[in-house]
Amino acid sequence: MSFVEYSEFIQEGDVAIIFLGHDSMMPVKVQQGSQTQTRYGVIRHSKDLIGQRFGTKVTCGKGGWVYVLHPTPELWTLNLPHRTQILYTTDIANITMMLELKPASVVCESGTGSGSLSHAILRTIAPTGHLHTVEFHQQRAEKAEEEFREHRVGHLVTVRNQDVCKEGFGVTGVADAVFLDIPSPWEAVQHAKNAMKRQGGRLCSFSPCIEQVQKTCAALADEGFEEISTLEVLLKVHDVRTITLPLPDFGPDRPLETPTDTPVPSNTSVLCKTTTPPREMAGHTGYLTFATKPRV
């Protein structure tokens, strides 16, 4: 298993996602002799996981069952251990598209945080791209590096433990795209420009507050960035439901020829499949500011 390549069979050392039901999942590190407790009973790694196909339905100790899924960046985002606030797939999907990421892209990112966005970037730029990610919190930087190795994407990423606002990304003239998720992104704009290729590229900065956006846009304009635009993406999830709608009663409706003693079938309700408006909607995550560095 790797986060950038699909494998058919579960092996020792893999990460597997245990799917317990709608909105209920947990990640496990597969280890010979290990056990994982779930509300449906125990999963024995040696017997129930190792050598089985990803996607298998596993019967647990108490007779209940779970599905064992191959990890993806999207599933990891929903299951990863939080060390910081993270980005979710709705924002990540737009970031990946608007930064024009593709296999072989070179990307700079700061901060690494919990590595939620990093995994999606790595999957998109594999097998020949590279991610330079900067995190000034030492334990977070070390933990992210360890996770990238465990997820077998370590060859695609360099983690630097430094302050991006003071020391930049540690590379010059190599990046096709830069992504910022730090409290003062305007202080890193010049470093971002220096990290990017001479022929230009794309930048994105994520900020929760509009005051941060204003400062970032001003810094981007000062540094000669073009096509500056800020947007917010809101997700609306619809539930599918079968509902019963009552039919209006307009009285007997018999054709003219029908004798009066023939019973007329009366349907009082109809079943239909529909979507209901979301009961709750995810609120504001942050503003996404995009810009282009022109060719010099």
Ligand SMILES: C[S@@+](CC[C@H](N)C(=O)[O-])C[C@H]1O[C@@H](n2cnc3c(N)ncnc32)[C@H](O)[C@@H]1O
């Ligand atoms: C909100 S988290 C990033 C989350 C990440 N985008 C994810 O999806 O998991 C912000 C991270 O930036 C780091 N950070 C803040 N300012 C920084 C700076 N000047 N240089 C490097 N890292 C910084 C913080 O330590 C924190 O881990």
